[in-house]
Amino acid sequence: MEESESSTKRVLFATPTPPVPELFPELETPVPVVDLDRLERNLDRAARYATEHQLALRPHIKTHKAPRLAAEQLRRGAVGLTCATPHEAEVMSEVADDILLAYPPVGALRARRIAALPEHVRLTVALDSATAVDDLATAARAVEREIQVYVELDLGMHRVGLPVVDDAITLARKIREAAPLRFGGIAFYPGHIRESVDSQDAKLETLRSSLAEALSRFDRAGLTPRAVSGGSTPTMWRTHELPRVTEFRPGTYIFNDRSTAEIGACEWNDCALTVLATVVSTAVPGQAVIDAGSKALGREPLRGAGGADEGFGSLLEHPEVVVKGMSEEHGLLDLSRTAWRPAVGERVRVVPNHVCIVVHLNDVVFGARGLAVETSWPVAARGRGYTASLGTAATIA
Amino acid sequence: MEESESSTKRVLFATPTPPVPELFPELETPVPVVDLDRLERNLDRAARYATEHQLALRPHIKTHKAPRLAAEQLRRGAVGLTCATPHEAEVMSEVADDILLAYPPVGALRARRIAALPEHVRLTVALDSATAVDDLATAARAVEREIQVYVELDLGMHRVGLPVVDDAITLARKIREAAPLRFGGIAFYPGHIRESVDSQDAKLETLRSSLAEALSRFDRAGLTPRAVSGGSTPTMWRTHELPRVTEFRPGTYIFNDRSTAEIGACEWNDCALTVLATVVSTAVPGQAVIDAGSKALGREPLRGAGGADEGFGSLLEHPEVVVKGMSEEHGLLDLSRTAWRPAVGERVRVVPNHVCIVVHLNDVVFGARGLAVETSWPVAARGRGYTASLGTAATIA
Numbered sequence: 001m002e003e004s005e006s007s008t009k010r011v012l013f014a015t016p017t018p019p020v021p022e023l024f025p026e027l028e029t030p031v032p033v034v035d036l037d038r039l040e041r042n043l044d045r046a047a048r049y050a051t052e053h054q055l056a057l058r059p060h061i062k063t064h065k066a067p068r069l070a071a072e073q074l075r076r077g078a079v080g081l082t083c084a085t086p087h088e089a090e091v092m093s094e095v096a097d098d099i100l101l102a103y104p105p106v107g108a109l110r111a112r113r114i115a116a117l118p119e120h121v122r123l124t125v126a127l128d129s130a131t132a133v134d135d136l137a138t139a140a141r142a143v144e145r146e147i148q149v150y151v152e153l154d155l156g157m158h159r160v161g162l163p164v165v166d167d168a169i170t171l172a173r174k175i176r177e178a179a180p181l182r183f184g185g186i187a188f189y190p191g192h193i194r195e196s197v198d199s200q201d202a203k204l205e206t207l208r209s210s211l212a213e214a215l216s217r218f219d220r221a222g223l224t225p226r227a228v229s230g231g232s233t234p235t236m237w238r239t240h241e242l243p244r245v246t247e248f249r250p251g252t253y254i255f256n257d258r259s260t261a262e263i264g265a266c267e268w269n270d271c272a273l274t275v276l277a278t279v280v281s282t283a284v285p286g287q288a289v290i291d292a293g294s295k296a297l298g299r300e301p302l303r304g305a306g307g308a309d310e311g312f313g314s315l316l317e318h319p320e321v322v323v324k325g326m327s328e329e330h331g332l333l334d335l336s337r338t339a340w341r342p343a344v345g346e347r348v349r350v351v352p353n354h355v356c357i358v359v360h361l362n363d364v365v366f367g368a369r370g371l372a373v374e375t376s377w378p379v380a381a382r383g384r385g386y387t388a389s390l391g392t393a394a395t396i397a
Numbered sequence: 398m399e400e401s402e403s404s405t406k407r408v409l410f411a412t413p414t415p416p417v418p419e420l421f422p423e424l425e426t427p428v429p430v431v432d433l434d435r436l437e438r439n440l441d442r443a444a445r446y447a448t449e450h451q452l453a454l455r456p457h458i459k460t461h462k463a464p465r466l467a468a469e470q471l472r473r474g475a476v477g478l479t480c481a482t483p484h485e486a487e488v489m490s491e492v493a494d495d496i497l498l499a500y501p502p503v504g505a506l507r508a509r510r511i512a513a514l515p516e517h518v519r520l521t522v523a524l525d526s527a528t529a530v531d532d533l534a535t536a537a538r539a540v541e542r543e544i545q546v547y548v549e550l551d552l553g554m555h556r557v558g559l560p561v562v563d564d565a566i567t568l569a570r571k572i573r574e575a576a577p578l579r580f581g582g583i584a585f586y587p588g589h590i591r592e593s594v595d596s597q598d599a600k601l602e603t604l605r606s607s608l609a610e611a612l613s614r615f616d617r618a619g620l621t622p623r624a625v626s627g628g629s630t631p632t633m634w635r636t637h638e639l640p641r642v643t644e645f646r647p648g649t650y651i652f653n654d655r656s657t658a659e660i661g662a663c664e665w666n667d668c669a670l671t672v673l674a675t676v677v678s679t680a681v682p683g684q685a686v687i688d689a690g691s692k693a694l695g696r697e698p699l700r701g702a703g704g705a706d707e708g709f710g711s712l713l714e715h716p717e718v719v720v721k722g723m724s725e726e727h728g729l730l731d732l733s734r735t736a737w738r739p740a741v742g743e744r745v746r747v748v749p750n751h752v753c754i755v756v757h758l759n760d761v762v763f764g765a766r767g768l769a770v771e772t773s774w775p776v777a778a779r780g781r782g783y784t785a786s787l788g789t790a791a792t793i794a
Contacts, residue, residue, distance in 0.1 A: 131741040160678040344528040
């Protein structure tokens, strides 16, 4: 505690640097703020690309989880929405009449909840197992609901999806015999391609040939897929290079984030969502502590070349300043690469590594035009939609 | 896609292993479930330790964020609660009349919200800067509320807290002159001591001597601290070894987690909270995919010897099976160290690396006695308590 005594006198006694205009003084921090101009530009760019290449855009709403933003995606021509959870689909049925549940509907409760979605929703489910077909068919029969099914292929991501085409064809046949399910096509997720946009060629070529081979085998089996559903934000601008893809499902593109910029799938100034934070301590020399920690930013690594040593986000106005460490409610700004020295009370905007997680951590997102807060919306589809029933007070002894 | 064709035939056609009894069939997954027997044991053990050593237990509620559980801590003798955010303090004021806000109250909005807490709450705030004193004093004066203040010292954590004792004394004097604030003592957080319990001696000795030196300088300055507030779960059982500590503020101990067990501050069977999950895919050979990913488990490293390569959690019944990778809604179980082979639809319980983050990701937690679900409670203090006002529909063009 002794050695740094003189160097830290500044903490309490130094003349503060001139204050910068306080960012969004009407907002408490930490809080996610969306730049509405950038949001609109991101929405328009994707819609234009889809139109130009005659691709159906079916955005994944996991990124924003807000019916209000889903409605903007649909108004710009999206053919429907993609969801991962039953709760997301329930909430989005307020604004959409065509939903793909891109997640295996395993388990009786999950399958029943999916089959019980409002009737106006044209429903498609992607899956990869006989168990999922059985669970979904049972639930669909109970309510006499037609559900379209995509067979999920593993084309290199190695997460879900069948890696063997013959198994996928067998599953498609099983679906055809499981009315009211209906075989609708195939789905895949190229999430393994997330290096720099300039370095994707080799993996894209492998993906192209795997997909072409799978499609021709489905054709030969008399199961020509009407829909071929793929796409992710890192590869979205090259979707048209893939054979016979009919729709793509990017999520992150609506906001973008530090990882998307790092790999070159957007520019830095396309990052629409930042976490507004306040410097709450500069007591420890060489760093500044903000009130956005792992409960506001998530502990997500930077994708792309930078990697795990590149912190958990960086400042919009000072991209060289990264959040090098976090506790639950503390973010530690590394000041070693900047001459900037913030004062306690100063506000900053953090561009997060992975924006989907940030939204999931929050209940409300604010929208601003320049430096003016214009609106806010609830993250209505976060959580699971479970209800708590407290039971009796005696249950904890 | 071709080379693994034969080895993956089992996915669709192999004879399934006999099913295990389905865990908690009435619950949807993923969902956090607390073993109530273990919870009670954890609560009782901490209360007993506090009594034995005449220490005031002031648990940090960031871990559970539930008034119901805070009430159980108070009923067992806790002198009050510790909170990090204004929202946590607001929610906890339903059950507590003594709250420490262990977070710098920087910013007019935050300070005002703190000063506006219900009047029955005896309020203490820990801080480390002149700005925080000014912000809090202004807010306290506006509502004529007495607030006790702890000066936060950095005793090795290097996060917040003043590393230089003379600066801390200067700040304490400033507080004494800032009525209705009142200097109440000092606070520190030994969060840098999180190695194995057996290897803490050297760091604890340094902490002891830094603390003793700081205390004697406060004494000589005529500022003898009435309260000395420290403690964290990894060091909690050794709090009585620290000089003149009056209260300790562990959080995690109520549930414990994989990291707490790894460092030896609890046993594996003291882990009270698990995430119930369903195996949703075994399509890709060598792994099983569960429906608990980063949005259910958080991407938190294992503390202690294991470190970053040890995944994001492991199975309660198969601790050798770790969640080796995650997407937002997918957890990838590494089956390389087990003979166990789960079927699609099977349920598992994941002990998370860091339980506080898991609770923060959820709105509801269920409580079970053995295999019977008995109760559930809302995570009422999660989020920030911000309200969304949608503004006009025209704000997005």
